Amino acid sequence: MVLNASFGTLKTGQITASKAKNWQKLEAMENKQITPEMLEAYGFEKNDMGEGEFYYSLRLSDEPYCDLAFIEGDRNGFMEVCLFPYEDFFRVRYEHQMLAMYKGITGRDLVAKNA
Numbered sequence: 001m002v003l004n005a006s007f008g009t010l011k012t013g014q015i016t017a018s019k020a021k022n023w024q025k026l027e028a029m030e031n032k033q034i035t036p037e038m039l040e041a042y043g044f045e046k047n048d049m050g051e052g053e054f055y056y057s058l059r060l061s062d063e064p065y066c067d068l069a070f071i072e073g074d075r076n077g078f079m080e081v082c083l084f085p086y087e088d089f090f091r092v093r094y095e096h097q098m099l100a101m102y103k104g105i106t107g108r109d110l111v112a113k114n115a
Contacts, residue, residue: 032095033077039070041112042098057084060106068102 032038036056040046044056057069071080073093081090081098083105092098102110 033093034070034073034079034095034098036072038095038112041114042110043113044070068105070098 036046036054039056042058044058047055047057049055053072055069055071057067060066060068065084067084069082069084071082073079076093078091078093081092081101082088083090090101092101099110102108
């Protein structure tokens, strides 16, 4: 298995002691499903759409309507993600997908407030 990430390229059987800690962090993150609490910890604001439905948005710049929005998940645990104002939708499920998407859009790492 080869894994490319911000931690470097890691190959099964070739993990050095110095990379082991980063590998463990990434492996734990890979299976961490996105939750409303997680989104709020990363700075997303909860917005009411009415009728008990919510979405979570994060300003990406000072430009009007430049937001990354997560719409609450479906029964399979996927969340709809919309990049405003383009209104392209993506489906994500895990924290590492959210972080990779944010970095791909902004070129910056998304850091939790309590990190």
